[in-house]
Amino acid sequence: MAKVAFLGLGVMGYPMAGHLLKKGGHEVTVYNRTAAKAQQWAKEYGGKHAATPREAAKDCDFVLMCVGNDDDVRSVVYGETGVLAGMKQGAILVDHTTASATLARELHGKAREKGIGFIDAPVSGGQAGAQNGQLGIMCGGEAASFERAKPVLDVYAKMCALIGAPGAGQLTKMVNQICIVGLAQALAEALAFAKRNNLELEKVVSVISKGAAQSWQMENRWKPMSETKAEGFGFAIEWMRKDMGICFDQARKSGAALPVAALVDQFYSRLEARGGKRWDSTAALIQLLLKD
Numbered sequence: 001m002a003k004v005a006f007l008g009l010g011v012m013g014y015p016m017a018g019h020l021l022k023k024g025g026h027e028v029t030v031y032n033r034t035a036a037k038a039q040q041w042a043k044e045y046g047g048k049h050a051a052t053p054r055e056a057a058k059d060c061d062f063v064l065m066c067v068g069n070d071d072d073v074r075s076v077v078y079g080e081t082g083v084l085a086g087m088k089q090g091a092i093l094v095d096h097t098t099a100s101a102t103l104a105r106e107l108h109g110k111a112r113e114k115g116i117g118f119i120d121a122p123v124s125g126g127q128a129g130a131q132n133g134q135l136g137i138m139c140g141g142e143a144a145s146f147e148r149a150k151p152v153l154d155v156y157a158k159m160c161a162l163i164g165a166p167g168a169g170q171l172t173k174m175v176n177q178i179c180i181v182g183l184a185q186a187l188a189e190a191l192a193f194a195k196r197n198n199l200e201l202e203k204v205v206s207v208i209s210k211g212a213a214q215s216w217q218m219e220n221r222w223k224p225m226s227e228t229k230a231e232g233f234g235f236a237i238e239w240m241r242k243d244m245g246i247c248f249d250q251a252r253k254s255g256a257a258l259p260v261a262a263l264v265d266q267f268y269s270r271l272e273a274r275g276g277k278r279w280d281s282t283a284a285l286i287q288l289l290l291k292d
Helices: 013-022 035-045 053-057 070-077 101-113 126-132 143-156 168-196 201-208 216-226 237-254 259-273 283-290
Strands: 003-007 027-031 062-065 092-095 117-120 135-141 157-164
Touching: 003 013, 003 053, 013 027, 013 035, 013 062, 013 126, 013 143, 027 035, 027 053, 062 070, 062 143, 070 101, 092 101, 092 143, 101 117, 101 135, 101 168, 117 143, 117 168, 126 135, 135 143, 135 168, 143 157, 157 168, 168 201, 168 216, 168 237, 168 259, 168 283, 201 216, 216 283, 237 259, 259 283
Parallel strands: 003 027, 003 062, 062 092, 092 117, 135 157
Antiparallel strands: 117 135
């Protein structure tokens, strides 16, 4: 059993922190910007909650974060009330936030100055993956820190791997998101084409999902796409657009071209204008093909 802090109790972090306590058997203290959420978590799972990131991180072996963006990460890491002010030497800081590779390298350097290990460890699998403890975790950092942190991360992981140096986890998450938006748009176009040609989608999918066209998106999103439903589930468009912004920034820095991803981002912008910021970023795409 380790002493663990978890910062950020959104739709991902809330169940992840719960797995650490219930499944992993760790001593868990949580922090959330909205204190009522941390209190609710402590009441539900029986763990502790803290008033500041520093207080949550005190004497912990591992401090894990899953917040919104680069600025949110900095707000809980730095300053008098930040985790680095409270962490002990030899502890390990793990960032599950989908953020920039630049931030990951910055945090690695700041943590190292204090004798603290750091792993950038964004996740894939969505809310369902977090709730079921079946996340893909892509990590960047030093091998020694990763090997120490892996047993803790495995509590809610389907797959957890060290990809490379600090920042490699975030870069891999960018690859993941680029794949998703391209596959989602292709699926939307294919299903819209099938509907306009009067095919029975369930029969179509039952066949093509057994061949080279198969994907997670097809298996899990063809049904809501066929019903043009996108509310109340999945990965929100506004979150995907945040992630794609990180991808586009990195693409500019590295000279990579993302023409399909850039086009899909324009489609997301149109859906947001219709009030779809919280719609599922995969299922919603078919609406532009069937409702316009």
